[in-house]
Amino acid sequence: MISRQQLIDQIKQKRSFLCVGLDTDINKIPQFLLDYPDPVFEFNKRIIDATKDLCVAYKPNSAFYECMGVKGLQSLVATWEYLPKDILSIIDAKRGDIGNTSDKYAQAFLDEKSSGMSFDAITVTPYMGNDSITPYLKYDGKWIIILALTSSIGSKDFQYLETNEGLLYETVIKKANTWAGADRLMYVVGATKSTEFTAIRQYAPDNFLLVPGVGAQGGSLADVCKYGITKDCGLIVNASRSIIYASNGPDFAEAARAEALSIQQQMEAELEKAGIL
Numbered sequence: 001m002i003s004r005q006q007l008i009d010q011i012k013q014k015r016s017f018l019c020v021g022l023d024t025d026i027n028k029i030p031q032f033l034l035d036y037p038d039p040v041f042e043f044n045k046r047i048i049d050a051t052k053d054l055c056v057a058y059k060p061n062s063a064f065y066e067c068m069g070v071k072g073l074q075s076l077v078a079t080w081e082y083l084p085k086d087i088l089s090i091i092d093a094k095r096g097d098i099g100n101t102s103d104k105y106a107q108a109f110l111d112e113k114s115s116g117m118s119f120d121a122i123t124v125t126p127y128m129g130n131d132s133i134t135p136y137l138k139y140d141g142k143w144i145i146i147l148a149l150t151s152s153i154g155s156k157d158f159q160y161l162e163t164n165e166g167l168l169y170e171t172v173i174k175k176a177n178t179w180a181g182a183d184r185l186m187y188v189v190g191a192t193k194s195t196e197f198t199a200i201r202q203y204a205p206d207n208f209l210l211v212p213g214v215g216a217q218g219g220s221l222a223d224v225c226k227y228g229i230t231k232d233c234g235l236i237v238n239a240s241r242s243i244i245y246a247s248n249g250p251d252f253a254e255a256a257r258a259e260a261l262s263i264q265q266q267m268e269a270e271l272e273k274a275g276i277l
């Protein structure tokens with residue numbers, strides 16, 4: 001388990017707020033890895049070894065594992081076991097259901113005795129409301145990361161709708177803040193929505209924001225920091241494809257490290273600019 005203070009300490013120590021996304025697609029990994037008994041795990045292991053001093057979180061997206069059935073789940077469990085336990089592990093599962101079912105999703109991803117995996121944090125969708133989220137909160141010290149304003153083009157379909165309490169994504173944040181504090185709740189805000197970070201910080205001044213969308217989706221790290229950084233940093237910025245597929249040759253781990261290093265160096269400059277280092 002990683003507390004808010006441990007996360008802040010690690011950001012300062014590593015001079016980074018990078019999350020490496022483990023969106024591992026068996027069709028995109030280097031050919032030679034297919035000779036290993038678990039190619040997806042072998043790929044993840046080498047990416048983790050090459051980047052663990054440069055990032056403060058790892059985020060496997062469960063879709064990339066679930067689509068492979070039993071084998072995929074085995075790779076996910078092996079990856080979770082291998083992840084350094086002092087680095088925040090986030091399962092990007094985006095679940096949301098009635099409480100009785102959410103209990104089972106929580107067991108699947110947060111309860112090692114039940115599933116063999118116990119991630120530090122899980123992404124959830126807020127659409128079904130309070131009783132769909134509270135089952136995850138029963139797991140002491142685990143982080144719940146609620147989708148607020150996503151990086152997707154389709155975010156405009158619902159998330160910007162006017163409600164009596166502001167735009168829908170603002171209402172999500174205001175309501176969710178009544179369920180738990182900034183020591184348990186983070187919000188997903190897409191890097192492609194950087195100008196909205198100012199508004200979001202009005203409602204979530206202390207919450208960490210998980211920010212996907214730099215790299216392959218074109219979001220700007222500089223803009224995210226300009227509008228979203230706080231005195232504690234308050235940001236975990238994810239990059240998946242741009243890091244893990246920086247090369248698909250035998251040098252893929254070195255190439256991933258080079259890409260992660262380049263992002264870490266930009267982050268270090270932003271942390272210095274914000275007076276955090």
Ligand SMILES: O=c1ccn([C@@H]2O[C@H](COP(=O)(O)O)[C@@H](O)[C@H]2O)c(=O)[nH]1
Nearest residue numbers: 061150151152190212216217239240241
């Ligand atoms: O709004 C969102 C929420 C989640 N994601 C996820 O983050 C990564 C992004 O991958 P890249 O390869 O760096 O684009 C991926 O797992 C998405 O499912 C998001 O992009 N936007």
